[in-house]
Amino acid sequence: MKKVVKFECDICSELYTLAESAIKCEKRHRLTEKLIPEFIEKIKIKYPDIDIQWEYYKRENQYDISHNYIYEDIKFSSYVGELIKEMFFNNRIFNVCFAYDYNKYKF
């Protein structure tokens, strides 16, 4: 029986057959964690009163960015949508979600 050596991403614990792939995965996490604060800053320039927090959920390997801005406002959604596309999707980062947090900000 051939023994398969697995390489683990230190951040999400995903297993890879190539060490290179595990390193790539870690690099992507680092890039994501660098981009999220930049993303938040860009929103705050336009919407200074907004509160935005983010957390990483290892089990889902997902970055949840939550905010307290109740958007009736199409401008907000399209501004944020463009940023998400430009900063995350264009970098092939798809495990980021941005949503109003009902639990955190309920009245």
Ligand SMILES: [Zn+2]
């Ligand atoms: Zn990973």
